[in-house]
Amino acid sequence: MAQTLDDLIRTSELPVFIDFWADWCGPCKMVAPSVKQLASEFKGKLTVVKVNVDQQPEAAARFQVQGIPALMLFAGGELKWRTAGAIPYQQMRQEVLKAIG
Template sequence: MSNAKDVTDSSFEADVLQSDKPVIVDFWAEWCGPCRMLSPILDDIAADHADKVNVVKVNVDDNPSISAKYGITSIPAVYVFQGGEVAAKSIGAKPKQVLEQEFAAFLG
């Protein structure tokens, strides 16, 4: 079972933009192979850093408004939101240690 919460167009503002912690958002789709490879890595990061960040998932097929708003054209796309703004981005499936390095400022 995933540690990441599913977020929708309607819950995005409350779950992500108004969060008091940084939020790692995984933009993904059911049919995306690299997205399925990345999911357990993000679950590990969610478990390892639960006190520092929230990790959520946005299905781009089910939530086209939020995907369009942030210009998601390639998935998996992992964005970090802090204070309601995009603070970091990572495109494509990457190993856990690479993601942890890219997002170290938010996980520390």
């Protein structure tokens, strides 16, 4: 998955938003509806990917995920923004709008 994720980030014409999460993570469950809303609102303008760190530990290691939820936004193959922990939808949306231009 990590290689595929790298390929997606490098080759995607759309910005890529990644949510690193796990089933047992309470804050991950809190941000899940916001991530889903982001995917819906920016359909066709943003690629949203959810990565379960328990199922894809190599991807979590590759992207140096220290705590979850870890949210990352890539545009043009470059990391534009990252945060760990639950944040409000408006903050996520603001970062996406910055990346989309």
